[in-house]
Amino acid sequence: MSYASHDLNRGADLILFGGRVLTLDKVGTRASAIAVRDGKVLAAGSDRDMLMLAGPETLRHDLRGRTAIPGFVETHTHPYFYGLTLDAEIDAGSPPNDSVGDIVERVAEAARNTPGGDWIVGYRYDDTLLRESRHPTRHDLDPVSGDHPVLLVHISGHFVTANSLALRQAGISRATPDPVGGTIGRDESGAPSGVLAETAAFPVYALLPKRSEREMAEVLRLASDAYLAAGVTTVHDTGIGLLNGPAELDAYRTAVHSGWMGPRVRGYLLDDVLRQLGSGVPGPRSAAVRGLDPDRFSLDGVKIISDGSIQGLTGCLSEPYTCSPGESGMMLLPPRELADRVANLHDSGWQVAVHGNGDAAIQAILDAYSSLGVAQGDQGRRHRVEHCQTVRADQLDRMAAHGVLASFFVKHVYYWGDRHRDRFLGPQRARRINPLASARTRGVTFGLHADSPVTPVPPLEGIWCAVQRRTRDGEELGPEERVDVETALRAYTSDAAFLGFAENNRGSLEPGKFADIAILSGDPTAIAGENIRDLTVDATIVGGDVVRVRHGAVWSRGAAEQDRVATSTTGRTDP
Numbered sequence: 001m002s003y004a005s006h007d008l009n010r011g012a013d014l015i016l017f018g019g020r021v022l023t024l025d026k027v028g029t030r031a032s033a034i035a036v037r038d039g040k041v042l043a044a045g046s047d048r049d050m051l052m053l054a055g056p057e058t059l060r061h062d063l064r065g066r067t068a069i070p071g072f073v074e075t076h077t078h079p080y081f082y083g084l085t086l087d088a089e090i091d092a093g094s095p096p097n098d099s100v101g102d103i104v105e106r107v108a109e110a111a112r113n114t115p116g117g118d119w120i121v122g123y124r125y126d127d128t129l130l131r132e133s134r135h136p137t138r139h140d141l142d143p144v145s146g147d148h149p150v151l152l153v154h155i156s157g158h159f160v161t162a163n164s165l166a167l168r169q170a171g172i173s174r175a176t177p178d179p180v181g182g183t184i185g186r187d188e189s190g191a192p193s194g195v196l197a198e199t200a201a202f203p204v205y206a207l208l209p210k211r212s213e214r215e216m217a218e219v220l221r222l223a224s225d226a227y228l229a230a231g232v233t234t235v236h237d238t239g240i241g242l243l244n245g246p247a248e249l250d251a252y253r254t255a256v257h258s259g260w261m262g263p264r265v266r267g268y269l270l271d272d273v274l275r276q277l278g279s280g281v282p283g284p285r286s287a288a289v290r291g292l293d294p295d296r297f298s299l300d301g302v303k304i305i306s307d308g309s310i311q312g313l314t315g316c317l318s319e320p321y322t323c324s325p326g327e328s329g330m331m332l333l334p335p336r337e338l339a340d341r342v343a344n345l346h347d348s349g350w351q352v353a354v355h356g357n358g359d360a361a362i363q364a365i366l367d368a369y370s371s372l373g374v375a376q377g378d379q380g381r382r383h384r385v386e387h388c389q390t391v392r393a394d395q396l397d398r399m400a401a402h403g404v405l406a407s408f409f410v411k412h413v414y415y416w417g418d419r420h421r422d423r424f425l426g427p428q429r430a431r432r433i434n435p436l437a438s439a440r441t442r443g444v445t446f447g448l449h450a451d452s453p454v455t456p457v458p459p460l461e462g463i464w465c466a467v468q469r470r471t472r473d474g475e476e477l478g479p480e481e482r483v484d485v486e487t488a489l490r491a492y493t494s495d496a497a498f499l500g501f502a503e504n505n506r507g508s509l510e511p512g513k514f515a516d517i518a519i520l521s522g523d524p525t526a527i528a529g530e531n532i533r534d535l536t537v538d539a540t541i542v543g544g545d546v547v548r549v550r551h552g553a554v555w556s557r558g559a560a561e562q563d564r565v566a567t568s569t570t571g572r573t574d575p
Helices: 047-051 079-086 100-112 138-145 164-169 199-205 213-229 247-257 275-279 335-347 359-370 393-402 417-424 426-430 436-441 459-468 485-491 494-499 529-534 559-568
Strands: 012-017 020-022 033-037 040-045 054-062 067-070 072-077 120-125 150-154 159-162 182-186 192-198 232-240 264-270 297-305 351-356 384-387 405-408 446-448 517-520 537-542 545-549
Touching (some): 012 047, 033 047, 040 047, 072 446, 079 213, 100 138, 138 150, 138 192, 150 164, 159 199, 164 192, 182 199, 192 199, 213 247, 213 537, 213 545, 232 247, 232 297, 232 537, 247 264, 247 297, 297 335, 335 351, 351 359, 359 384, 359 393, 393 436, 405 494, 417 426, 446 459, 446 485, 459 529
Parallel strands (some): 020 067, 072 232, 232 264, 264 297, 351 384, 405 446
Antiparallel strands (some): 033 040, 067 517, 159 192, 182 192, 517 537, 537 545
């Protein structure tokens, strides 16, 4: 048992006892109780030893056999975008929609209840899960949308569908050429179909009604509640400014000051939000967030998007897509420009995180990073590859050699694995998506993520994916790339914290670190791997404060009962 360097004559603020504590420190220390003071871990040990640290004002919670672990660190997510989907007037996802017609009916209902001229926006449609296996088009939407501009956003975020009125307002016509880094879908006559990929969607996004700073902060609050419910206590927002530019920083300021953003946030500005980023302005501690507690919100990285998505055929591959032999995807930035941007951001002191799904894009990213001369062991900026979905073995070797980190989108195995195998990549490439075991063998440090709103938040599901590698249809996909439960846990806690330079104050339950804790219904290391995603997060603690308790979970105890439990405890160390 060890203690933080605090005055031990003063009691703990909070003691959790009667369960299991997985500290996830370097040696994997386990305990049955943990004490918290001033928002940080005081000590972990036996029930008896921890309860001896209680004072008159100490709150005691009996875990009743539950398991306390470090709060999850989600290394790639989009809180504002995610909050918009939670607040959307139309859920275009599957489920609940089975067909294009189902989505069209939802648009028709919204049009009946929306003042003329106002926008109608829906999220989460997935062409590959619709009965027709295609995107909705303006031809589907126009008959029911009347004088309402309509925008439907694909679940990947890399595509949208707009109706004719929205296209006209955005100035997109038959004569409009494809922009750099994007494509305008065309119907048989050559006119825009309404489907816009990548940068082609930007003119429509720009027309959406602007929300006030407070309204944007309230959207962040919706996302915050969902993260806390899943036990997530730190999020990496990898794309601040994606939808509303620098105004999203103002929304964060309001959300943090108002107490609406429960998880701690590490921010990564989208690289083209402020074109002066590459010249070091604003610096890593931006004036835009001055006055915010850096332990609650910090702005230290920049995000670059190098290619698109595999399911949209825009992820840039070195070999063609199985379903489209003439198509290999696209680079959203020419490799030379990508390398220049990375070098400028590196020289300006930023950590760089580059989105790369296809192996050709990952090759360009690694070329850019290797040109910086960063060698293994030199953690430097800890530059990252985001998603890293189809990374090859030789590329993992390069990542290890140059100290490049990965944030793997592991939930692709479950949510898209069947379609990657049967449609997009073929069986051999699909079995190697998110090759966690290969990365671990080579010493590549990685985190795992859900990329919400693309897939649901819960990290327990991500851990299950990493351990089981089961698809939605129940098939194994590349079982040789499975990892053990502790490795997956660390990729959502201690290793994930390392990706954001936060390993000294979060990611493990050690004295002096933040008391950010997720209370699970059971021990994920002590049950069959197939059952991990069935565990529940019964409570979430941030900085020693219980900020979320699952509805129906037995949690609080009366003071008298607490005292009785305290005097009768057996002092067990590992129940």
